[in-house]
Amino acid sequence: MATGFFTDTTLCIGCKACEVACKQWNQLPADGYAFSGNSYDNTMALGGTTWRHVAFVEQPAPLDAPPSESKWLMVSDVCKHCTHAGCLEACPTGAIVRNEFDSVYVQPDVCNGCGYCVPSCPFGVIDMIEHADYTRPSFPSDGRTDDDALQRHGGVAGKCTLCYDRQKVGFTPACAKACPTDSIEFGEVEELKARARTRVATLRARGVDARLYGIDEDNSIGDLNAFFLLTDRPATYNLPERPVLPSTHQPAAYGSAALAALALGAIGCLVFRASAP
Amino acid sequence: MSDALDLRALSPDAANRGASSGDDTFPTYYEQPLLKRPHWGWEVVTYLFVGGIAGGSGMLIALADRTAGEDAALARNARYLSLALAAASPVILIKHLGRPERFHHMLRVVKFKSPMSMGVWGLIAFSAASSRAALAQAARDGLVPGWLAFLGPRWFTNPAQALVGAFLAGYTGVLISATAIPLWAKGKRHIPAASVCSGFGAACAANAALLALRNEASDSQRKLERVELVAGLAELAILLDFRRSAGALGAPMFDGARGRKLTNATLLGGIVLPALLNVLPFHPRWKTIATSALTLFGGYALRESFIEAGKTSADDPRAAFRQPE
Amino acid sequence: MATKRTFDLGALLGRARDGLRLDERVGPLPNLASQRTERLVARTERGRPVVSLCGYCAVGCSTLAYVDGDGKLLDVEGNPDSPVSAGRLCPKGSAIFGLTVNERRWTRAKYRAPFATEWEEKPLDWVLTRIAERVKETREQTFVRTTPEGKRVNHTLGIASLGGATFGIEENYLLGKLMHGLGVVSIENQARI
């Protein structure tokens, strides 16, 4: 059964419970204490040790417009668990697998940190976890966690697991469970899609410019198991307008390499000839 | 100030406030990168470079053996060289892994969809062929018992080294092209071809230099110089066409300081200058060695600018919003 | 789902791990699940849930604290049964684990002598004995039986107590009882702040 997330940004209050619930369950360290000055967003992006990230987009109304026209968009971003996943295709060790819940899962004990998945993600989700993060003082449980958690830290790639371990025992993923306003909904993907389509209709009827991101779109990635309901263009939320599956570039790339090799080979044959006796 | 005043315009980071306007002017998210930059450093650059030479040498062996012993010295050197480089490659590769002790995990799977996986298997195949070829060569050279020669019959090792070598020289270009990094993806028709040419050219240079150093087979040196000239000019043409077709996406590679470095080290220093020197009628040893050095350096610089420009390209959200199809 | 992948090559190769999707049309060899992946299970399985509360704001979200056999805290999350929170928690509530298990938490009694420049660790019993003595001493010095006008007050203004909103009802009750017993009247908590 394919499970995933439907993140409805119109219900998000930007509380960041998802970010903390995720770090708590996965025992991920804090990424540092830098003040960004970018609205209420200080984690700024998904990363090797930040698997949920809440983005804040301020669209204040001009002073001569009614204050209610001000907008403050919030979205909880996460790994998209693509139908065709760039990271999974790129992984040379088979560390990245598709599990029985159709989620894209990084096996931390297999990953050897080659880093090829990082540039292979068209959403900029997966990233390397620097070595020995868990020894950082900011690691809350100061090492007192199970090996599973420690496994993840150091020289391997990290991203949302869609709480594979929780799903195995029938638990809801930590972020979706914590979400106070049901902005993050977890469930069977096809069911979520149906719900999402109805939701969009409802919102449109209420005059909200709602649109779905990640399903019912024609691109090489295919549907996303973690998809979104947005009220502005994707770029506003730092999402690619038209993501492309990297492996689609391979035929052309191999082709050009082969062509060059053949050409050079031919030239070589012309040059390297037994001189006439 | 008047009430008509738009607070967004006043806001210090107005652009970042996510105003959704005209189609091509993307509202970036506080100028944050959309993509993650690769964590690759000099190890990977060196690996791409060395792989190129090894692969190119593999191709040269087959060519050299076509001439009934005229280029025997070249073939011999190339066999030893390709083995040496093939042996060095995994070491460099392992060095850059986050968990080097897990290098062997690369051998858990064979993935046609993963150039990295293909490359590893290619490298293994090439190493196998090269070691047999080198062993046989050593037998013929009397360095080891002669009967060992049967392990590396030329009818097997030559085509193997040539084919896998060509792959080795080219897949690294495929590897970076088949990513989400706008510059690399944009260069999917150029980067692999350029890699092959550059690798082949570098192999010619390396072998020419070896011959020159050992002061032997000057005919072979001339042949190598001719082939290198062609490879160089092809590489030049490909890069110029890449620059043209890449347009704005090519900026990280072709503009600014990095662009100048590419022009000087690779285009001029690594291709044009050696070409000019090569066409000169006289051929002193130092010239061969010098042109070879220039070509090799140019080749390294090219790989470096691929990787470094890729990182910059990854940091440009506007480029990433529109990923090359 | 079926439409997504035409066939399961891994299964064909007889390498399928139960349930785990092995191939992603990536090559002749399947993606293999490691033993860890196969054994992977939520760590809460190693413990039992205890019903507790969130101690931050006053909404009163019920929590489940999972504790293993050695009494080690494994995880704290929302209690789905609660009519108030239905398993939800805000960021603070979600961080209860980090508040409870934290290397910066002070779990030893400390003492700072007058004019000292640092804290020093002292046995808890010593500290409590000393506190009791100081309380008695101050009470003796500042206890007022009657006001200048001759009205009985039986109180001391020499001791004050602040706190209550962050701990339990029973603790508030007992604190009030003890303080009134001592004649302390300046008993306050955050409710007024």
Added chain:
Amino acid sequence: MPGLGTSFGRGGATTFVQDLQNADCILIEGSNFAECHPVAFRFVMKAKERGATVIHVDPRFTRTSAVADLYAPIRSGSDIVFLGALVNWVLTNERYFRDYVVAYTNASSLVREDFADTEDLDGIFSGWQAGETQAYDTATWAFELEEVPRFDGNGTVKVVKRDPTLQHPRCVLNVLRRHFARYTPEMVERVCGTSRDTFERICTLLADNSGRERTTAFAYAVGWTQHTVGVQYIRTAAILQMLLGNIGRPGGGIMALRGHADIQGATDIATLYDLLPGYLPMPSVHRDEQTLAAYLKANTKATGWWSNTPKYMVSLLKAFYGEAARAENDFAYEYLPQLTGDHSTLPTQVAMRDGLVRGFFVIGQNPMGSGMNNELGRAALAKLEWMVNVDSYETDTAAFWKAEGVDPSTVGTECFFIPTAALLEKNGTMTNTNRMLQWHDKALEPAGESKSDLWLIYDLGKRLRALYADSDDPKDRALLDLTWDYEHDDARERRRGEPSALKVLQEINGYRVEPGKHQDACEQVGGFTELAADGTTASGGWIYSGVCPDKTTNKARNRKADDWTSLGWGYSWPSNRRILYNRASADPAGKPWSERKKYVWWDAQTQTWTGVDVPDFPLGKAPDAAAKPGADGLDAHSGADPFIMQLDGRAQIFVAAGLKDGPLPTHYEPVESVVPNVLYAQQHNPTLREWRRRDNPLNGAVNPDFPYVLTTYRLTEHSGIMTRYVPWLAELQPALFVEIDPELAVAKNIRNGEWMTVRTAIGEIEGRALVSGRMRPLRLGRGQRVHQVGVPYNFGASGLIPGDSVGDLVPLVMEPNVSIQESKTMTCDVRPGRRAARTGSAINAAVPPADRAFEGQPTTRGLERKE
């Protein structure tokens, strides 16, 4: 809160958070609901999904505004004008729920002839005593009485005179009309800076969503309480909800959102200087409550629920002093200390500064982080002989002696730190924001040497009683005669010295006293109706009585929820009621106002009140039961008087007694304001209290040196000490920031993300600038431009993300009724760059010559007539 208490009878939220989902409209004001109570906010979102309209009125466009249907900016400190104008609009457009108002409020009561309104006296009510007292004589704030025959026929009795037609010029409704007549939409524009059409949209929405078929809910938090007129803010909202008929009904009410986990419990079972458990007042020399008789006389009402005071007080004394409390010794009433003044937080801080306090217990609190005038505060702590800190982390307070600029070797305070168990490491009960008691089980053993607060208090009690054991001094009997035996039944816990929280809760619930028998062996009382005034029962907190009706039942531990009122989850005082005054959800005849808003109603068959909640009314008292003039307690009320705590059983639009600053809310500017009071000559609340002394300087009114409005708030990611040490939270909001609008930023050359400094007369703090269009400059009357500056209250010197604390900006001034500081609206100046280093000089400075009264009491600000 007296705001709710005087209006409806009980000082708690009138509804519960789950009920918000039934509202047709929700007005959130004085609260950043979504950020400060995200999980409760889910019910607001549910209501919104069901089509309800969510309105947010706030100085800042917050995360709450972001999801609200309608956002209205307002100048911090002007809410009474906004709400008063709503009242005025409802009255002038005749949009109030007449049937409800006539039957359930005191709108028809006639006010005394000699009562004079602020409209007549330009900002003060009749009864003002200038000079020494500087307070109101509230005698004229009363109702006109008439003589009626007693119910039992012998003699007559005085009752409040009413005019149900609401025609009489002196009936409360008409007094109210006159009082708010000048609170117009234009006035809102001029004083609050809220545009007229935004305001009128809100008026229409509230009116359209109230009445028989629909209900509107209000939600507020400390955004309303932390003002010198805080209580009157809530009063205005209460009046509005009475007029709209939204109290006691599903989807209606006033939701008071409390900040701390047990802040409601710490008020019910009070650790507050002026309250005993169950809202029984502390004996005070000022009320001359020297004897129990005098105390009971002063605090027992003839009619309404408070006629039961003697039962509750005597039971409390029995719970405290056990055998030693006997009828012949007034149940040891004399053991109780007496109040001689205001001993609340702020006066105590000042007394401490002046060397009048020697020892200080700080338990799970951090005044140097969440307090006011920290400079004075640190100096106060330095004056102490000893301080005990009970916490899990080093707080700013515990570390005051090494604060910036302070030289520890000059600080003589002896400091103790006792590590306390975390919530997971102990069991016990906490009362949530809607009065619901919830028991939490113990999950872990306390880390290291940590002990529960209960252990600590119990142990300290034992040690002190031991120290005094051989004393025969009568003053020590109060300590030695305390019942102090809560030994745990579990052997392991008993060995650790951990007392039984359950036994304490059982004592709070109360038991039947049996001479010579230990309370553990006594039978529990089933509820407060079983308490007696003759010493046969003991109860440590009558309003919680019923939570442990027998030794084996603990209703706070009930965990059977359902999809609606969930009476099976926890225990909600009083008597497990979820919506208070729910008799008002039915019409006077006992039928629901509408099918849609059905909640509690009279069942003619069974002759009882029934419904989905515990009726807040005598179960068998028929709707048509007539009031019995002269009868005791509830008998004096009719079957249609839902507000059983009140004298007349009705909600009080006009509050005759119980408030120090007026029977009706009046707009006064904050102590620190950027504008003069345009409504009255009286600039400030005349009864507010402040300290005029060198170490507590005020910006004062309309001070050109401090041209900007300063407001404070809290972030969803932080509380304070409890979050600044947690990496996962610290990284989400890693620095103190200051929110300003782009216009101000440009004018002051302050750049987003860079350092800036905020200054008041009290001090300076530095933070990172967060320039945002969410902050809107307001345009008040005569085109005056007002910029508001926002600073979160969550930061301080201790923790992973050290920074300045807002407490260094806030002056000491007090609301007269509840002694709350004014930290929600002040004035300030801002500049780019960092502040000057602190010298800590105040700590060693001599005590300033304070014009302080007896025991460091605050002086009351006199009338300031401006020309």
